Amino acid sequence: LPLLALSPVVASEGPRDFVFSDQRSDEREARTMASYAVKDLGLSRLVVFYPENAYGEAMMNSFRAEVQRLGGKVRRVQPYKPDQTDFSAEIKKLAAIKAPRPSTKKKGAEVVKTPLPVLDFDALYLPDAFRRVRMILPQLAFHDVRGVQLLGTSQWYVPEGIRKEMDYFEGSVLTAPFFAESSKRLVMEFTDTFFGATGREPDYREALACDTARMLLDALRDKSVTDRKSLRDRLQRIEAFEGVTGWVSMTKTGEMQRGSFILKVEGKQIVDVTPEY
Incomplete structure (x- = not known):
């Protein structure tokens, strides 16, 4: 079965045809x-x-x-x-x-x-x-x-x-890598739901887990996915997926490439100024 790791995976650790990893660099x-x-x-x-x-x-x-x-x-x-x-x-x-x-x-x-x-x-x-x-x-x-x-x-x-x-x-x-106070709709919805369940704001790893689960569920809903190979192929085709950690794309080698939030210290506050490309 495809493995989605929430950390980088070193190529020398062995075959990774079914391994997908977070490659924030x-x-x-x-x-x-x-x-x-x-x-x-x-x-x-x-x-x-x-x-x-x-x-x-x-x-x-x-x-x-x-x-x-x-x-x-x-x-x-x-x-x-x-x-x-x-x-x-x-x-x-x-x-x-x-x-x-x-x-x-x-x-x-x-x-x-x-x-x-x-x-x-x-x-x-x-x-x-x-x-x-x-x-x-x-x-x-x-x-x-x-x-x-x-x-x-x-x-x-x-x-x-x-x-x-x-x-x-x-x-x-x-x-x-993540900004819980962002005014972006997806982030606000996730942060509010998480706060309601735990009483605190989510951190980056929790946001990463949320995005990974959403990508997997989205792939499983695709009718073309009928076995583990087709699931792997579907995950490899992910491009510009909008997540709470920003835009995510998957490479053919299973690397999840993510963007970053851009923040500005302004008027004694930290605000999200990430461009909408």
Whole structure:
């Protein structure tokens, strides 16, 4: 019988003709944000500030490739150490400081000048965990990296943490695998039903289980499905299925490819701005 796994399945684990798995990938998430930045926000000059580890490099490469494919430009990419706490040197490189700024500090009769960033980019993509981002954003502000669109990942999505640091996160845009507070009809119906049964909002895994069950039931209702092979074939044909976790398509190798919600921190709230393509 077809097996629908709620996690990625590694090909080396054996034959998977009848195995379907959730293949949400970091790289796909990065491409989603790049597409939103260029196509929906109209941004064409971007930089990437990323941790020097496997996750950060994968996100940077995928984001940069998609921006360039869509006709945008990634001006610079600047790595930093994953355990770093002082980002001053890296921020100065990222900002490409070019112009002087008068300072109130004086040395004798002369005014000592400190540099002011002349920013040649419109947006900054920062693929890192919330705990690191909350350290970086105040330092960006301190070094006058302001007025640019901040772009984040699902690892930013810590609602209670964002609300505590709202001044720094205001206006930023991030991805999320699921957003229980979305105004989309399917999400509202699912969230209301789940809350009525459990007294709490659903999380991503519960939303994923809901979508998987709905896809399976939809396939079983097809009169062409008469045995396990025809059920497998029907599942492989799923394309642009509208679920509570977004649009889902199935590849011929059984990978469930999903999009991401796009969220914006706006007016001290987190709102759903996912485009309706």
